[in-house]
Amino acid sequence: MAVKTKEEILNEIKQVASEYGKDFVIAFSGGMDSTAAALLCAEALGKEHVELVHVVYGPYTYSNALKIVSDFAQKYGFKLTFVENLGQEKIWKTGPSCNMCTKTVKMGTVLSYANGRIVVTGSNSSDTWGKTGLRVFNGMYAPLGDLSKDEIREILKSYGVTIRRIGEHSTREGCKLKHLLKPMTNPSYHGQATAIANELVLKYFPEGNEIANVKIVGPLSKNIAVINVKPFRNEVHDLADELRKVEVIDEVVVADKPLILVVVANPSIYRVEESKFWIAEGKLKPEFAVPIKIEWHESKNNKLRTFHVVEVREWTTYENEKEEYWENYKKNLDIISKIQCSCTMPSVTPATRTK
Numbered sequence: 001m002a003v004k005t006k007e008e009i010l011n012e013i014k015q016v017a018s019e020y021g022k023d024f025v026i027a028f029s030g031g032m033d034s035t036a037a038a039l040l041c042a043e044a045l046g047k048e049h050v051e052l053v054h055v056v057y058g059p060y061t062y063s064n065a066l067k068i069v070s071d072f073a074q075k076y077g078f079k080l081t082f083v084e085n086l087g088q089e090k091i092w093k094t095g096p097s098c099n100m101c102t103k104t105v106k107m108g109t110v111l112s113y114a115n116g117r118i119v120v121t122g123s124n125s126s127d128t129w130g131k132t133g134l135r136v137f138n139g140m141y142a143p144l145g146d147l148s149k150d151e152i153r154e155i156l157k158s159y160g161v162t163i164r165r166i167g168e169h170s171t172r173e174g175c176k177l178k179h180l181l182k183p184m185t186n187p188s189y190h191g192q193a194t195a196i197a198n199e200l201v202l203k204y205f206p207e208g209n210e211i212a213n214v215k216i217v218g219p220l221s222k223n224i225a226v227i228n229v230k231p232f233r234n235e236v237h238d239l240a241d242e243l244r245k246v247e248v249i250d251e252v253v254v255a256d257k258p259l260i261l262v263v264v265a266n267p268s269i270y271r272v273e274e275s276k277f278w279i280a281e282g283k284l285k286p287e288f289a290v291p292i293k294i295e296w297h298e299s300k301n302n303k304l305r306t307f308h309v310v311e312v313r314e315w316t317t318y319e320n321e322k323e324e325y326w327e328n329y330k331k332n333l334d335i336i337s338k339i340q341c342s343c344t345m346p347s348v349t350p351a352t353r354t355k
Contacts, residue, residue, distance in 0.1 A: 004147065006040075006155060013044035013143055016118065016136060024141075025114040027107060028052035028080070030069040031173065032163045033122025036155045037143055038078065041120055047077055055109045056084045059195035060177040064202065068164045076161075085109040088177050089191060092184035095266070095306030098174070098283075111139055167202045169287065170210045179287075180216045181309040190216065193223040193248040204239045205229055211289050214243070217261070217309040224251045226312055228289040232256060258291040258318035262311035269307060270298040279307060281332045291318060291325055 004012075017024070022045055026038045042050045054069045066082070073080035087105040091097055110119050116139075123142040135145055144152060156163065166173045176198040177184075177191070184190040197214035205212045211230040218224035225243050229236050240252045253259075261284065269275040280294050293315050299308070318325070 004145070006158065009040055009143055010044040012135070013041055016141055016143075017045055017049075020118045020136065020141070021116075022049050023117050024050050024120050025110060025117050026050060026052045026120045027110040027122070027140075028054050028069060029122070030054070030065060030072060030164070031122065032149075032152055032156060033144060035072065035122075035161060035163060036152045037120050037122045039076075039159050039161065040143055040155065042076075042078070047079075050078060052078050052080045053110050053113055054080065054082050055106050056082050057088055057105070057175045057177065058084060058086045059191070060088060060175045062166050062168070062176060062202065063199065064206075065166050068166070071164075081113070083109055083113050088175070089184060089187050092177060092180060092191075095183045095304050095308060096178070096181055097306050098178050101175075101177070107140070114139070165207070167206055167209050168198070168211075168213050179213050181284075181307075182217060182220065183304060183308060185220055189248050190220075190223065193225065193246070196246055197225050197243055197249065200242060201227070201229070201239060204235050205233065211287060213287060215287070215309075216249075217312050218251070219310055222250045223248055224253060224312060225249045226253045226255055226259075226288075228255045228287065230289040232289065253312055255289045258293070258315035258322075259288070260293045260295060260313050260315045261309050262295045262297065262313075263307055263309050264297045264299040264301075264304065265307040266299055266304050270296060277332075277335075282336050285329070291315070291322070291329075293318075293321075293325070 024041050024045065026034060026041065028034045028038060038050060038052060052069070052073055054066075056066070069080065072078070085105050087109075088101050091100050091105065107119070107121070118136070119140045121140055121142050122144055135142060147155075168174075176194050179198055180190060180194040182190065194214075194216045197216065201212050201214050209229065209231075211228050213228050215226040215228065216223055217226060227236055227240060227243070229239075236254055236256070240254055243249050243252045263279075265276070265279075269279065276294075276296060284294065285292055315321075
């Protein structure tokens, strides 16, 4: 497929505006994709026709994420609106589901706010949408379409823009709730543990992190906080001491050696190898600071819709298995890059087409 030039993208944006209306709403996270989309739309249509909308997830939004998007809007002269939605708590009640949150909470909120205006997303060739070849779908428009991450970086470079990171991950970042690896049946217990722990980790490690998070695992009656910081720093132990003082955290584990995660999963996941592969290789392994091995079990709880990490322990046989582990890890990297990610397309009422 031929690489689309910046000029061609700008012309396409103008064409979409002529068909669907010239006022665009950007689903704006502050990351490289939505930032590039915002800058391109502003150049094509003028900033007066572009509004940034950032969905706030209450305590599950990083405090520095709000500052990052606010600073960008002020610096580059964009109108910015914050819209709050705590719908994640209902979704997470039946188990972790970033897909569903993206689909209904994030994009659904922006689409509702847009009220018929076209909603622009940062979806690109690495996302589900990019693989469809569609540009406008269900009221949303993806100007980055078939662009790669490297091509998006070149666009940002042409505008002289550097992306500020939240600090939890060197590439894909999100809200704190993705670190809750079990159902949130009690937001004031499970949710609060996740929110407090992942705000604290960035207090200790605000920058220079490949990984910086605290995973909350364990049975529903026990919150186990697993600290993941890469590269490892001695201050991790200071963070561990502070987390042990948090009332809603029952146990703290420092991920400084290989771990085994015991995971129970809904039968629709447990019985499908591709689903287990994606959870293990695409979601869990990239966000742990140490090698992990997963022990899968089929759930008998009909309320669990996805999965639940019920136990964590040291992987004591890692030295005997590490050669096979790393061989499989490297082999799976290529497979992961071809698997559809969590950027899904919600079923919503299409934007009104102008005549």
